[in-house]
Each structure stands twice: as structure tokens, then as C-alpha cells.
Amino acid sequence: MPREVRMDAIPSLDTYELSDRYDREEGRVFLTGTQAIVRIALDQIRRDRTNGLNTAGFISGYRGSPLGGIDLELWRIQERLKQDRIEFLPAVNEDLAATAVLGSQQVETQGDREVDGVFGLWYGKGPGVDRSGDALKHGNAYGSSPHGGVLVVAGDDHGCVSSSMPHQSDVAFMSWFMPTLHPASVGEYLEFGEYSYALSRFSGMWVGFKAISEIVESGASVALRP
Incomplete structure (x- = not known):
């Protein structure tokens, strides 16, 4: 069902700022697919604060089309x-990134921790999913922490536009018993991102997140949910 958006929450050209894409919490914002993935982490921090949780975030991966611009952003x-205590650490390769993200889920086992938990976000293109299969499979087997959670963003180039071969990472995710979501629009990136972390925390599993070229490389005006 379409969301109802208060008219006074819709920014005009006179009041809209580029920073609103990440700062605005209601109304409408313009986002590219890449920016929506980045906003998932910022929204999760805000959501946790609203729920009384003192969390941090950790993002790591290795860029590659269609996720070639995520580290630049x-x-x-x-x-x-x-x-917002979100640490971004680009990795030398996808394997090391997945291993680092696994470490973020061990924070809650430490007695001297300063936060309730750390949520992780891994990113990589289809070939990166292939080469880091062992690390991702072991990460999912280790699990996610109750106040952490892990989102595994796979950039799938179905049309083989800028890859040596087409990729369908959800098949690999299924082989690792990793639940997988496939958002069909930029707006659904935000909705499915919220659901992904809730699912990861509840199930104790890492959650696969398909990001295909047609969505990542597009842009849209998105209605935010307060």
C-alpha cells in the first residue's frame, strides 16, 4: 500500500539540500541506488537510538561494478x-572484508565493550562473492549478534554489461543457507535494509542482499518512513 506523506514534510526546491539524502528523516529525498545502500547504515543507527540501543556500525568490502562507486560515496x-560511529574500512579483497565483518559480531562477547553491539555491512560484486565463499560461509555459520546483524550486499551484473560473465549470487547464498532479499527499487533498498537487520538479529544469520545493476545505477525520489 502506498505510504501517506504529510505535505508539510515534502521539501521544496528552496529548502532542499543535498545533505538531506542522508539527514532527512521524513518526507521525500532523491537517492541513487548506491546512496540508498549507504543510507541503510545511517538509518539503522537512528533506529537503534530510538529503541534505546547504543550501537555502532562497520562497513567493509571491495568495490566492483555495479558497486564500483560505493567506496567513493x-x-x-x-x-x-x-x-554516528560507523567505521568504513575498505579491504584489500572480499575475503578479508568478510573476515573483518565477522569480527564485528564478536563485540558482544567482550566484557569491556563500549557499545551494545556492532552491525556489519559487507559489499562486493558477483565474482567477489565467488572468491570469498569460504569466508562468507564461515561468517554465516558463526552467526550474528543479537544487537549487531550482518547485511551481505552482492552486486549482480545479470546482463554482463561490465563483467566477464553474468552473476546470480542468490544461488551461492542459498548454498550457504543464507536468507536472501532482492529489492526491486531504490525505495525498497531502505525498506528491505531495515528488515534485513531485524531478520539477521532475530535469526542469528547473515542476510544476503541482491543489488542488481538496473537498480544500483538508477535514482529515484523516495518517500521516507518516519
Whole structure:
């Protein structure tokens, strides 16, 4: 069902700022697919604070089309991420990134921790999913922490536009018994991102998140849910 949006929450051209894509919490914002993935982490921090949780975030991966610009966007807003205690650590390869994300789920076992938990976000293109299968499979087997959770964002180039071969990472996810979501629009990135972390925390599993070229490389005006 379509959401009802208060008219006074819709920004005008005179009041809209580029930073609203990450800062605005209601109304409408314009997002590319890449920016929507970044906003998933920022929304999760806000959601946890609203629910009385003191959490942090950790993002790591290795870029590649259609996720070729995600690290550039994360670098661009790095100061903004630090304000919300979201650490971005681009990795040498996808395997090391997955291993680092696994470590973020061990924080809740430490007695001297400063946060309730750390949620993780791994990203990589289809061939990166293939090469890091062992690390991702072991990460899912280890599980996610109750106040953490892990989102595994796979950039799938179904049309083989900028890859050596087409990829369908959900088949690999299924072989690792990893639940998988496939959002069909930029707006659904935010909705499915929220659901993914809730699912990961509840089930104790890592959650696969398909990001196909047609959505990642598009943009849309998105209605935010307060």
C-alpha cells in the first residue's frame, strides 16, 4: 500500500539540500541506488537510538561494478559516518572484508565493550562473492549478534554489461543457507535494509542482499518512513 506523506514534510526546491539524502528523516529525498545502500547504515543507527540501543556500525568490502562507486560515496561522507560511529574500512579483497565483518559480531562477547553491539555491512560484486565463499560461509555459520546483524550486499551484473560473465549470487547464498532479499527499487533498498537487520538479529544469520545493476545505477525520489 502506498505510504501517506504529510505535505508539510515534502521539501521544496528552496529548502532542499543535498545533505538531506542522508539527514532527512521524513518526507521525500532523491537517492541513487548506491546512496540508498549507504543510507541503510545511517538509518539503522537512528533506529537503534530510538529503541534505546547504543550501537555502532562497520562497513567493509571491495568495490566492483555495479558497486564500483560505493567506496567513493563512503569516503565522501566519512566525517558524517564517524559522527554516528560507523567505521568504513575498505579491504584489500572480499575475503578479508568478510573476515573483518565477522569480527564485528564478536563485540558482544567482550566484557569491556563500549557499545551494545556492532552491525556489519559487507559489499562486493558477483565474482567477489565467488572468491570469498569460504569466508562468507564461515561468517554465516558463526552467526550474528543479537544487537549487531550482518547485511551481505552482492552486486549482480545479470546482463554482463561490465563483467566477464553474468552473476546470480542468490544461488551461492542459498548454498550457504543464507536468507536472501532482492529489492526491486531504490525505495525498497531502505525498506528491505531495515528488515534485513531485524531478520539477521532475530535469526542469528547473515542476510544476503541482491543489488542488481538496473537498480544500483538508477535514482529515484523516495518517500521516507518516519
